[in-house]
Structures are given as structure tokens and as C-alpha cells.
Amino acid sequence: MKTSYSALNSFQTCPLRYKFSAIDKIRTGKKSAEAVFGSMIHSTMQFIHTGSFILPTQKEALNHFSQKWNSDVFDNEFRERAAFAQGIKIIQNYYKNNNPSDFQIVDIESRFSVDLKHNNEIHLISGIIDRIDKTDDGYEIIDYKTANKLPSQAHVEDNLQLLIYLLAFLKRYPQLAKTPEKIKLSLYFLKHDTKLSTVKNLDQLTQEKEKIFDLFDAIKNSDFEPQTSPLCDWCDFQEICPMWKHKFKKELTATDEEKNSIIRQYLELQTEAKNIRKEISALQKNLLEIMEGEKVDRLFGNGKIVAKTHRQTFKYNEEKLKEILKKKKLWDQVVKVNQLQLNKVLQVLPSKEKQAVEKLKELKSESYGLSIRQDKVS
Ligand code: SF4
Incomplete structure (x- = not known):
């Protein structure tokens, strides 16, 4: 499989999005306002750290951002103004808390490709690392983020992107392969001016590689179902996605009117x-x-x-209950698989066992319901 971190990431957030882009190779030529904003900020960060002797001043960085500004992608003036102000604030905060000439930058927008062998197949992952710095005792890999929400530290510890970047980095610097803990892995959340970092030792690195292999297997066995989330705002495929395309119909037919009337009644x-x-x-x-x-x-x-009816629910000391019922060979009759807990366990189960559990899965029943939420734009 030839893939990229962003393709793997899009599979994790929405399998259908991955299919549209990586399998069907659909190019919409469109980019969401959020994605374009992210590119403009990335370009400015690159500009800030590029220069042979004298690095750009804050004023020059703000000018660069203004020149790159693309107002066409915003659907209303209010959103555009808010985004522009946000961009200015990001740059000002960056200069307030960082002196660009303090960093010993090794590479910016660093292209890579790393090959991983799994189940007798070679998988090639390519991508671009935003920035690599030399630090006192090693290196730091930095990826800029323009997400609205600051995630938890656990998100960074468990981050697939940083893991792939580390593997790519170690391919380039094999002399550090035995001491990956010398490479700091950071996600810089620019809207919050906060950098969240982690390091991985050799054992963790070996173990966590399994996550990538699990993903290859999941892609192979996927039905590519759509999965809506706030990330749909960043998705270029809304107009062809079954979860969104109704919203983009330009001319409403008689049946659409009827649908709207049913929705209203509902x-x-x-x-x-x-x-x-x-x-x-x-x-x-x-x-x-x-x-x-x-x-x-x-x-x-x-x-x-x-x-009047009276309903009570109880909990038991599971260990003691198990002891009593097991003696009478009745334990199996009261134990039921808890799907929620099983899903949690599956996330930490090694790949081989996970696949074995997946094979045991049988569809028990299927039903459809409806959920309602506000459409942001209307
Ligand atoms: S719009 Fe949302 S649900 Fe549809 S493909 Fe994109 S990410 Fe998936």
C-alpha cells in the first residue's frame, strides 16, 4: 500500500473520506475555509523561519499573511473577518512567546517516505514534517495545528502522526534508532499558543508500530462507512457525501418540498x-x-x-459473585459481553488478537433511528 499520513488520518476520522480521496482518487478542486486557513498559517510559519541571516520581523510576517489571504473561501463576511483576526492573533502571540532566531532549525516542510513491512507486504507512507529543530540533547519534530480545540496530553501520547514522523526521522538519522527518546515530538496548537510534547523509548516505539499495522488491516477490511464529526467542516467531499449532499441540492423538486415538509412536521x-x-x-x-x-x-x-412502582438497581462485588456462581457452574449464564467495554479493550488489544476477535463478530440485529442537530450555516 502506498499512502500518506493524511490519508491514514482521514481513514481514522472517516473511512468514506479516505475512500473518496485515496481509492476513488476524487479531486474536488475545492478546499474548505478551515483547510485554506490552515495552509495560510502554515505558509506564514514557514516564512517566519526562513531567511539566511536575518529572519522576518513580526510586521513582515503579518504582511506575508495578509498577502496570502484568500477571502473567496469564506461563505460570509463575518466568518472571514473572524478568521483573519484569528490569524493575526496567532502570529502576534507566536512572536510574543518565541524568538524565531533562538531556534536551530534543521529542516522546514521536510518531505519523507518511510517503508514498513507487515504481513509480507511493504507499505510506503509519505508526508511532510512541518519543522525539525536541533535541541541541546537531540532533536524536536514539530507539527503546527490550527484546531479550535486543544486536545489532552493523552491525545499527543497516542498520536499516530507523530509516531509516523518519528519513524521517518529515524530512517533519515539511523544513528539515533536505538535512542528515540532523544527526539521530542510536539504538536504546536497555534490558536492556543500551546505546544504539547511527548517522547518514545525503543519499547514503546516497537509496540506502537502495531497501531499502524492495525490501520492497514482495518483499511483492507473496511466497508468505508461515513462517519460524521466536527471534522466534516474540513472535508472537501460534503457535496458527494450521503450525510451532506442533500444540503447542497441547488434546485428543489416537488419531492424535495415534500421531504422538507416531512422534516418540518417531524x-x-x-x-x-x-x-x-x-x-x-x-x-x-x-x-x-x-x-x-x-x-x-x-x-x-x-x-x-x-x-406507585418501585424500581431499584444494584451492583455486586464481581469477584465474590464470580466465586460463588463458578462453583455452581452458573457464571457463564450471567456474563454478557458489554459492547462498550469490548470496544475499549479492542483499542489496546494486540493486532493478532484483535483480528481474531473481529472474526467472531456476527450481526445480531440492525435498526435505524434519527438524530437532530442544528445546521451551523442555516
Ligand atoms: S463529509 Fe464528513 S461524513 Fe462525509 S465523507 Fe467527509 S468527513 Fe466523512
Whole structure:
């Protein structure tokens, strides 16, 4: 398989997005406002650190950003102004907290390709590392991020991109292959002016490589289902994606009008049902208070009996319960696989066992429901 970190990442966030881009090779020629903003900031960061003797001043960096600015990608003036102000703030904060000439930069926008052997197949991953610095005792690999949300440290520890970058770096500097902990791996979240870093020792590196192999296997066996998330805002395929394309229909047909009318009725009834549920719960509270006051458990009226019911849930000391029931060979009858917990365990299970568990999976039942959320643009 010939792939890139961004393709692997797009599979992780949405298998369908990966299919559109890496398998069907669809090129929309369009870029979301968020993606274009990210490119403009990356270009400015590159500009800030490029120069033979004298590095650009903050003013020059701000000029560069303004010249690169592309207003066409924003769907309204308000969003455009907010993004531009955000870009200016990023550059100002960067200069406030960093002196660009303090860094010993080894490479910027550093292209790489690294080959990994898995199941007798050679996989080639290529990509671009934003920046590599020489530090006092090693190196630092830095990737700039323009995400709105600052993730947790755990996200950085578990980051596939940094892992791939480290493998690529070690291919270029094989003399450091036995001491990967000398290479600091950092994600620089520019909107928060915060750098989150991690290092990996040799054992961790060997173990974590399995994650990449798991991903190769997952791609091989995938049905490429769409997976909506806030990252859809960055996706160029919304117009052909089954989760979004209805929104982009230019001319509404009679059937579209009918669909809209059904959606409207559905939403109205949903709101009504929500209000009714609230009223029912208030009336339930009143009835229980009346029963409490009259010291009765049932009320009679309108030819009906309203009775108080009592529901309790319990938890048990699982170890002790298991001991008792196992002796009577009854433990298996009470143990059920908890899908939520199983999903968590699968994430840390080694590749071989994970595949074995996946093979045991059988579809038990299937149903469809509806969820409602606000469309940001309307
Ligand atoms: S729009 Fe969202 S769900 Fe559709 S392909 Fe892109 S990321 Fe996936």
C-alpha cells in the first residue's frame, strides 16, 4: 500500500473520506475555509523561519499573511473577518512567546517516505514534517495545528502522526534508532499558543508500530462507512457525501418540498413530545407527593388506578459473585459481553488478537433511528 499520513488520518476520522480521496482518487478542486486557513498559517510559519541571516520581523510576517489571504473561501463576511483576526492573533502571540532566531532549525516542510513491512507486504507512507529543530540533547519534530480545540496530553501520547514522523526521522538519522527518546515530538496548537510534547523509548516505539499495522488491516477490511464529526467542516467531499449532499441540492423538486415538509412536521412533533414528556414528569411528581401526603400507594380516579412502582438497581462485588456462581457452574449464564467495554479493550488489544476477535463478530440485529442537530450555516 502506498499512502500518506493524511490519508491514514482521514481513514481514522472517516473511512468514506479516505475512500473518496485515496481509492476513488476524487479531486474536488475545492478546499474548505478551515483547510485554506490552515495552509495560510502554515505558509506564514514557514516564512517566519526562513531567511539566511536575518529572519522576518513580526510586521513582515503579518504582511506575508495578509498577502496570502484568500477571502473567496469564506461563505460570509463575518466568518472571514473572524478568521483573519484569528490569524493575526496567532502570529502576534507566536512572536510574543518565541524568538524565531533562538531556534536551530534543521529542516522546514521536510518531505519523507518511510517503508514498513507487515504481513509480507511493504507499505510506503509519505508526508511532510512541518519543522525539525536541533535541541541541546537531540532533536524536536514539530507539527503546527490550527484546531479550535486543544486536545489532552493523552491525545499527543497516542498520536499516530507523530509516531509516523518519528519513524521517518529515524530512517533519515539511523544513528539515533536505538535512542528515540532523544527526539521530542510536539504538536504546536497555534490558536492556543500551546505546544504539547511527548517522547518514545525503543519499547514503546516497537509496540506502537502495531497501531499502524492495525490501520492497514482495518483499511483492507473496511466497508468505508461515513462517519460524521466536527471534522466534516474540513472535508472537501460534503457535496458527494450521503450525510451532506442533500444540503447542497441547488434546485428543489416537488419531492424535495415534500421531504422538507416531512422534516418540518417531524421536528414540530419532536418538540411537542419533549414538552409533553416534561409535563408528564411534573404530573408524576405531583401524584407521588399526593401519595406520600396521604400515606397510600395507589390513587383512584376517572375509572383508573394509578399505582406507585418501585424500581431499584444494584451492583455486586464481581469477584465474590464470580466465586460463588463458578462453583455452581452458573457464571457463564450471567456474563454478557458489554459492547462498550469490548470496544475499549479492542483499542489496546494486540493486532493478532484483535483480528481474531473481529472474526467472531456476527450481526445480531440492525435498526435505524434519527438524530437532530442544528445546521451551523442555516
Ligand atoms: S463529509 Fe464528513 S461524513 Fe462525509 S465523507 Fe467527509 S468527513 Fe466523512
